[in-house]
Amino acid sequence: MEYKIALIPGDGIGPEIVAEARKVLDKVCEKYSHKFSYTEVLLGGASIDAHGVPLTEEAIAQAKASDAVLMGSIGGDAKTSPWYKLEPSKRPEAGLLAIRKALNLFANLRPAYLYNELRDACPLRDEIIGDGFDMIIVRELTGGLYFGARKTTEENGVRTAVDTLSYNENEIRRIAIKAFEIARKRRNKVTSVDKANVLDSSRLWRSVVEDVAKDYPDVTLEHMLVDNCAMQLVRDPKQFDVILTENMFGDILSDEASMVTGSIGMLSSASLNETKLGLYEPSHGSAPDIAGQNKANPIATILSAAMMLRYSLDLDKEADAVEAAVQKVLTDGYRTGDIMSDGCKPVGTKEMGDLIADAI
Amino acid sequence: MEYKIALIPGDGIGPEIVAEARKVLDKVCEKYSHKFSYTEVLLGGASIDAHGVPLTEEAIAQAKASDAVLMGSIGGDAKTSPWYKLEPSKRPEAGLLAIRKALNLFANLRPAYLYNELRDACPLRDEIIGDGFDMIIVRELTGGLYFGARKTTEENGVRTAVDTLSYNENEIRRIAIKAFEIARKRRNKVTSVDKANVLDSSRLWRSVVEDVAKDYPDVTLEHMLVDNCAMQLVRDPKQFDVILTENMFGDILSDEASMVTGSIGMLSSASLNETKLGLYEPSHGSAPDIAGQNKANPIATILSAAMMLRYSLDLDKEADAVEAAVQKVLTDGYRTGDIMSDGCKPVGTKEMGDLIADAI
Numbered sequence: 001m002e003y004k005i006a007l008i009p010g011d012g013i014g015p016e017i018v019a020e021a022r023k024v025l026d027k028v029c030e031k032y033s034h035k036f037s038y039t040e041v042l043l044g045g046a047s048i049d050a051h052g053v054p055l056t057e058e059a060i061a062q063a064k065a066s067d068a069v070l071m072g073s074i075g076g077d078a079k080t081s082p083w084y085k086l087e088p089s090k091r092p093e094a095g096l097l098a099i100r101k102a103l104n105l106f107a108n109l110r111p112a113y114l115y116n117e118l119r120d121a122c123p124l125r126d127e128i129i130g131d132g133f134d135m136i137i138v139r140e141l142t143g144g145l146y147f148g149a150r151k152t153t154e155e156n157g158v159r160t161a162v163d164t165l166s167y168n169e170n171e172i173r174r175i176a177i178k179a180f181e182i183a184r185k186r187r188n189k190v191t192s193v194d195k196a197n198v199l200d201s202s203r204l205w206r207s208v209v210e211d212v213a214k215d216y217p218d219v220t221l222e223h224m225l226v227d228n229c230a231m232q233l234v235r236d237p238k239q240f241d242v243i244l245t246e247n248m249f250g251d252i253l254s255d256e257a258s259m260v261t262g263s264i265g266m267l268s269s270a271s272l273n274e275t276k277l278g279l280y281e282p283s284h285g286s287a288p289d290i291a292g293q294n295k296a297n298p299i300a301t302i303l304s305a306a307m308m309l310r311y312s313l314d315l316d317k318e319a320d321a322v323e324a325a326v327q328k329v330l331t332d333g334y335r336t337g338d339i340m341s342d343g344c345k346p347v348g349t350k351e352m353g354d355l356i357a358d359a360i
Numbered sequence: 361m362e363y364k365i366a367l368i369p370g371d372g373i374g375p376e377i378v379a380e381a382r383k384v385l386d387k388v389c390e391k392y393s394h395k396f397s398y399t400e401v402l403l404g405g406a407s408i409d410a411h412g413v414p415l416t417e418e419a420i421a422q423a424k425a426s427d428a429v430l431m432g433s434i435g436g437d438a439k440t441s442p443w444y445k446l447e448p449s450k451r452p453e454a455g456l457l458a459i460r461k462a463l464n465l466f467a468n469l470r471p472a473y474l475y476n477e478l479r480d481a482c483p484l485r486d487e488i489i490g491d492g493f494d495m496i497i498v499r500e501l502t503g504g505l506y507f508g509a510r511k512t513t514e515e516n517g518v519r520t521a522v523d524t525l526s527y528n529e530n531e532i533r534r535i536a537i538k539a540f541e542i543a544r545k546r547r548n549k550v551t552s553v554d555k556a557n558v559l560d561s562s563r564l565w566r567s568v569v570e571d572v573a574k575d576y577p578d579v580t581l582e583h584m585l586v587d588n589c590a591m592q593l594v595r596d597p598k599q600f601d602v603i604l605t606e607n608m609f610g611d612i613l614s615d616e617a618s619m620v621t622g623s624i625g626m627l628s629s630a631s632l633n634e635t636k637l638g639l640y641e642p643s644h645g646s647a648p649d650i651a652g653q654n655k656a657n658p659i660a661t662i663l664s665a666a667m668m669l670r671y672s673l674d675l676d677k678e679a680d681a682v683e684a685a686v687q688k689v690l691t692d693g694y695r696t697g698d699i700m701s702d703g704c705k706p707v708g709t710k711e712m713g714d715l716i717a718d719a720i
């Protein structure tokens with residue numbers, strides 16, 4: 001089959017890790033007789049450099065005309081990038097928020113999985129890791145504080161800034177359905193996280209989630225307050241299967257969960273809308289300090305490409321093959337610097353890409 | 361000297377842990393020739409049971425007429441308490457929010473400290489703990505999403521809920537000053553946490569904090585995004601001295617930090633206003649499942665009483681004595697169930713209180 005893929009190399013290590021993902025996808029094409037055509041799309045810092053803004057209408061149109069978008073990473077070093085002198089709405093991340101909104105990518109899926117081979121990298125003690133943990137965070141991505149009205153005003157010389165956290169029940173229902181559907185294919189448990197003892201939006205969240213749960217009698221639903229969830233991720237990550245939450249809580253908890261695995265260089269993500277179109281990117285950032293040095297771990301991007309094969313292109317077998325190749329290379333003891341440990345074989349970005357492509 | 365203390369035993373294990381703190385304070389009185397007079401004040405579930413509401417005007421007046429408020433814990437088990445059938449504004453936690461507002465307790469201080477004796481309880485690996493960590497979270501407590509306007513409306517059968525996150529510069533300035541003052545007495549570092557790449561309130565936060573920092577050239581200021589901070593607390597808690605943040609982020613991060621120590625039964629808190637009056641309570645909850653069984657760890661409450669001696673009563677020497685007594689009892693190997701480990705001596709709530717009082 002033929003597929004159109006929009007590639008967003010992005011900033012920092014973005015271009016080099018996307019190149020490795022493409023190498024792996026090329027191998028998938030060869031082996032399974034597909035054809036992927038690529039369009040390079042500018043977003044973030046790269047777009048600011050070329051066009052003065054972090055996302056252009058043209059880039060949106062290119063993304064919309066594709067079957068899927070595969071991205072590296074956006075942003076630079078806040079201390080040194082010239083971009084950070086720009087006002088916030090013109091900075092690299094603004095492009096990320098804009099493309100989420102433009103493509104209506106309301107469902108952000110972030111698996112946080114502990115690879116048994118990488119147990120040593122996990123910051124938690126062995127007793128807590130136990131047989132390992134495997135959760136996925138389903139974060140609402142186009143609502144809440146991120147997209148509510150905001151303004152800063154001044155009265156009598158005193159500035160006041162206001163942000164708005166708003167959700168309607170349709171927004172909550174569609175993300176809840178995603179979470180329950182995913183739970184059904186996993187271990188049948190949804191933990192919905194909110195702050196219902198304080199926020200109206202959380203109380204609405206809870207009531208809609210309970211309503212959706214009625215259609216999934218085979219899935220266990222539990223509610224957890226966000227402060228408690230931040231504790232439980234450290235105390236006992238094994239308890240979680242699917243965590244369902246709103247945008248800001250999801251931002252915080254998914255990063256915490258990824259650090260709890262100890263190998264953020266391994267973690268993929270998918271941002272989906274109601275159609276098949278999705279945006280796929282590693283969970284980690286653009287790591288400008290190691291950009292261009294063949295040091296970055298391309299696995300998170302390669303696994304994001306696997307998610308793309310699965311969710312946007314319906315190529316499950318091919319996705320399985322990519323994931324198996326990553327697993328094989330880990331089992332064989334190859335490691336980039338971020339996941340290196342005693343007795344393993346150190347490799348760079350490109351070598352890691354080659355090894356995974358070869359294993360397909 | 362003579363001091364008036366409002367005691368709020370609260371719900372669940374509250375009454376028993378407050379009783380032990382009082383035992384320790386009695387010993388302080390005896391040894392240092394002070395007189396503490398106590399007024400019992402109802403808040404939370406206990407107040408709902410007695411008066412139908414979680415906080416009465418009388419209770420506020422009693423608190424205001426005191427030199428300090430010492431509290432147990434508020435709330436019950438959401439699954440079984442009759443309180444949770446009430447609408448949110450009438451539930452136990454509503455009393456907690458109301459008293460914070462009524463007493464203008466804008467500064468919540470939550471130390472997260474790893475006791476060397478309790479290293480085994482820490483969920484993090486030894487390499488990460490290193491020589492231990494010792495941070496304090498300074499959380500803004502009377503602004504932000506907790507106290508902004510909120511409402512739920514319905515249009516064409518679709519409900520929408522809105523909460524508001526608002527800060528003015530005066531609110532930010534006074535909490536920032538607290539953080540810098542505290543940093544000066546510690547290791548001279550403030551990490552201000554926000555989401556300035558998205559929120560207007562965070563951008564105002566950042567600019568006011570930078571302004572305040574100019575008066576503290578001896579204190580290093582760094583900014584950190586909240587999602588990154590949630591990661592860093594797990595990756596390397598040693599890097600933190602004082603964490604300064606707004607209400608909701610502070611709720612999440614302080615709970616995460618307390619779990620990172622592994623001994624939440626040891627962690628105190630203080631909520632302060634511009635006067636000497638403060639409210640002191642353990643960081644942990646009301647643990648209804650073990651209430652009344654002489655199992656609860658009273659140390660967090662006893663250490664909260666020590667904070668009270670220090671911040672509201674200016675009795676530094678006495679506060680030091682209480683902290684030293686806690687340290688001695690730990691060194692001697694006494695442990696309640698929550699912090700028990702091999703070779704230590706198990707004790708109950710009352711015995712722990714006796715041991716600490718005796719050590720003063």
Ligand SMILES: CC(C)[C@H](C(=O)O)[C@@H](O)C(=O)O
Pocket residue numbers: 093096097251557558587
């Ligand atoms: C860059 C930033 C705006 C973004 C977010 O907060 O959503 C990032 O942290 C993420 O999680 O994708």
Ligand SMILES: CC(C)[C@H](C(=O)O)[C@@H](O)C(=O)O
Pocket residue numbers: 197198227453456457611
């Ligand atoms: C009970 C709840 C409203 C409260 C809060 O969120 O402030 C609690 O979690 C705390 O941190 O003191």
